[in-house]
Amino acid sequence: LYARPLQDVLEEHGFQPHVFTIPAGEASKSFACFQQIIDWLVQQKAEQKEAIIALGGGVVGDLAGFVAACYQRGVPLVQAPTTLLAQVDSAIGGKTGINHALGKNLIGAFYQAKLIYADPAFLLTLPERVYREGWAEIIKYAMILDAELFGILEEQVGSLLARDAGLLSAIIARCMRMKMDIVQCDERDGGLRNILNYGHTFGHALEAVTEYGTWLHGEAVAIGMEVAARIAVASGLLSQEDAKRQRTLLQAFGLPVQCAGVNIDAVIQAMQRDKKVRAGNTRWVLVTGIGHADVYSTIDAGIAREAIAAVCTPGGQGASQ
């Protein structure tokens, strides 16, 4: 949809762009696809000073970013995210990577883009489900860092779902700024940056056990935030009321807070392979109130299992919402 217009602009300015297209979906974040792109670059005789532009959603950004990190030990990278989720989250901060059969983003690199070009106009053509999943990451920012933003989201659900351009631009810029501030303090996930993984410990595991085919990333994160909120409540860290406000807001944006037909043991096992595991302990990002988060590595395994069981309803459907 946007490749041709971008090529035209680049050609007008004297560049010679070449296009490699990948199939939509998480399945493209594979070794096979990574290798295909490298082969293509070698055949094109792409040189070390030539840039890779990742035009697309999070999958394109992660995959093309990892290619840029590795081809000839690194070529310049431009992120041009076309989804809400990529604009507010995945295109920022230099995390790139591909998936392993046993875990998401297990192979990758920290590699910063030279430029991030996030145009809200891209969002007007997004399919509804893909648009909505982006709000999971925005609600995440609000929950972990920005109580004021949480209030705005509660008030403006209608305009935001109607893709009001002005409001959208302001919120995207606010989220990008939050993420950039955190990444500048802690590029390599040593401390502060970990709180951005709120909802992701369970979310990544859910995606892995459903083989990246059932849930969109943002949907899995929404369910993961519900799990985390239940753990926080059961651990005496979060009020029932704040947990309920989160649940209500997620649902207002059409996001799931439950999943059916998932094997709980398989999910717990998948969490053990998470990159944040230390000495076998699953580390949970939990909120202690709207706008405040921290990392907890000594959460009672029984409490975690109960929270997961409460969210994973029986039944074989697994489909969204």
Place this chain on the structure above:
Amino acid sequence: LYARPLQDVLEEHGFQPHVFTIPAGEASKSFACFQQIIDWLVQQKAEQKEAIIALGGGVVGDLAGFVAACYQRGVPLVQAPTTLLAQVDSAIGGKTGINHALGKNLIGAFYQAKLIYADPAFLLTLPERVYREGWAEIIKYAMILDAELFGILEEQVGSLLARDAGLLSAIIARCMRMKMDIVQCDERDGGLRNILNYGHTFGHALEAVTEYGTWLHGEAVAIGMEVAARIAVASGLLSQEDAKRQRTLLQAFGLPVQCAGVNIDAVIQAMQRDKKVRAGNTRWVLVTGIGHADVYSTIDAGIAREAIAAVCTPGGQGASQ
């Protein structure tokens, strides 16, 4: 040979080392081998704070280093080089990578080790040919940066080939220091670091067209230095006498300065895929005198071809020396 003793020491100090062994030779710097090691790490549930120790020669260092760079977006890396070539060159400076069918190290990362443990005692058990190839890189340092070292090498060939421990330690430390100084100035090959590629433009191409099976890396670099010296002489940059001193020293260390049965067009084509190519121009590192080097991007293609033709003798043998 050294894995068991290293494991014993680590176990004595409370670590739990696990060993993954790869077949010797450049062929192991492949996608397939990279993927096998990643699979193994995932199966072992290796965590983000656990270190990878690259115990072996340059192939092990490049491959294990790239694995360390990519597994979970980076885990701590220790380089424990066991060959002369790796100790003075490849283990230092953070270049890691694997080969592509169409070019060496085309996929990789800059990833610095936390520790480089280079024990000259490892060298006492090296096969003669593998020991000798290391001298190509040492002669390279002397040619590009250190005329005094060149003189020492000329005088001490006998003791050095006899692996005199004291002398060896001093020379290894001297080369490591030179490389570290350069890398600290220019980690990512932007300028100064390029001179370390003296002999490598032709050397890498020769390795590629002979499918990494005929020449050891150091041998290919030795032949590449002879090509570069001939280009420098023909371009009026280097004296015949200095070129001859280089040739004599390479031969004194049992290194080749000619290669047979190589298709010249194929080598020239392979050089076009070199990472140092800019706007289609092959960039040559040339010495203008012993101890002084620079990068030249406007070398006459006819002069380069003639130098290559003079070094690539006809005949189908291709074997060393």
